[in-house]
Amino acid sequence: MPLFINALEAAAHRLSVVPPMFDYFNALGLHALIAAARMGVFDALDERPSTGDELAATLGLDPSSTTMLLRALAGLGYLRIRRGRYRLTRVSRLWFTTGSATSLVAGLEFWERTACVVWPRLEKTVRDGSPATPFYELLENDPELSRSFQAWTAAVARRQAPATARAIPVPRGAGRVLDVGGGHGVFSMALLRRHPGLRATVLDLPRALDAAAEHPRLTLRAGSFLSDDLGGGYDVVLLFNIVHGLDDEAVAALLPRLAAALNPGGTIVVGDQFGDSVMPGRASRTLLGLLDLNYRVAAGGRVRGFAEVSRLLREAGFRRPRHRRPLRSVTTELAIAETRRR
Ligand SMILES: C[S@@+](CC[C@H](N)C(=O)[O-])C[C@H]1O[C@@H](n2cnc3c(N)ncnc32)[C@H](O)[C@@H]1O
Structure with missing residues (x-):
């Protein structure tokens, strides 16, 4: 998913106020997405919208790192937050839950390789x-x-x-x-x-x-x-x-x-x-x-x-x-x- 940048951020990029690292961050986004799908983050949130701590307890993960991962996925447009709990967007439900007919989860190893x-x-x-x-x-x-x-x-x-x-x-x-x-x-x-x-x-x-x-x-x-x-x-x-x-x-x-x-x-x-x-x-x-x-x-x-x-x-x-x-x-x-x- 492309990074969503606003006009101010685009200007900062053009003026080289920030180093041109969007491509690097896009690559990190791919790994965040793959890791989340493999660990069952999307399936678990589909079943029950959760805070980072709740999801970490459900899946047996580290709470602080899980919260960071969820925040990153929300920034990329794969999750949204309502009343403090992360839930799926339509895009992630369609493509990244294993029960969806168009699930890409089994194909992620191919992307990674x-x-x-x-x-x-x-x-x-x-x-x-x-x-x-x-x-x-x-x-x-x-x-x-x-x-x-x-x-x-x-x-x-x-x-x-x-x-x-x-x-x-x-x-x-x-x-x-x-x-x-x-x-x-x-x-x-x-x-x-x-x-x-x-x-x-x-x-x-x-x-x-x-x-x-x-x-x-x-x-x-x-x-x-x-x-x-x-x-x-x-x-x-x-x-x-x-x-x-x-x-x-x-x-x-x-x-x-x-x-x-x-x-x-x-x-x-x-x-x-x-x-x-x-x-x-x-x-x-x-x-x-x-x-x-x-x-x-x-x-x-x-x-x-x-x-x-x-x-x-x-x-x-x-x-x-x-x-x-x-x-x-x-x-x-x-x-x-x-x-x-x-
Ligand atoms: C990009 S996939 C497309 C699959 C399907 N047609 C689709 O559009 O989803 C390319 C397919 O061509 C097959 N393929 C590649 N070279 C082939 C060959 N020489 N003879 C027969 N099939 C081949 C691959 O195994 C693969 O299934």
Whole structure:
């Protein structure tokens, strides 16, 4: 969560009255958030708003340090105080309690590892352009990290999937969906719920499928979309949060293979964050810039604008790429296009 600074604080920063340490404090905020979620602070406060001392007694923590942690979390906007007791905000209830369908708690290990292991290698990436890690190889070889990554992406997908499924034009009579790198299967499941005649196949690396959804009309297929046969006869292909993790060569090689796997007139839906959308403000633009760098350092990819994705789709043989923003946010934008009808 961004630090909330007022005009006076912003001026003090501009005039260099204070050293430029906001980035350092943002990093501390991440650790405060992760520690709190792991220790069950949000779950406990959801059950019973508490003072620092009460919460410390409930969870067996140090009272004075617990109070400091709660004060810091309130400053970051994750808690509020009423009549001396800390309680959750809507944001923390939605994302940081374990009982919420969009809980990020199981995904926090992934954030921590990315911040502490991947990002310290940024210099190397900037020097030679290569990612810090063979990211998906790393996940395949580390079951806990893979579980945490899937938990994080699944939580975000659960928030986005219903609106996204409504925005996807499933052709009349469509029978088969291929969810490329679909991992947890949340986007496929949302389509299956909406369209009782559909069957979906999630193609992903073996470890990623460990925690995937189960459904009689959902098939999980372990394999690589880079090197394995994609099959054919699909009516819809989902390519969600995949393009940003690939280099230009891999994207250019993948899209024509997906076109060939679709029936004539079949639909591809690319879901991603497109950098050329209208941004509501400077904070969003800054976050998108950091996300761009994150995709490069973690996986060798980058943010691609709708204009570029649209061009790549046309070059791969798709028609009429359209831009949709089902949640009116930049977190999931869609590029929808069709293969030619014969
Ligand atoms: C950022 S996640 C996106 C997951 C899901 N599509 C979503 O939008 O929430 C990328 C997914 O691609 C999978 N993946 C990466 N490289 C792959 C490959 N070569 N073949 C198959 N799946 C791959 C990962 O395992 C992971 O599940």
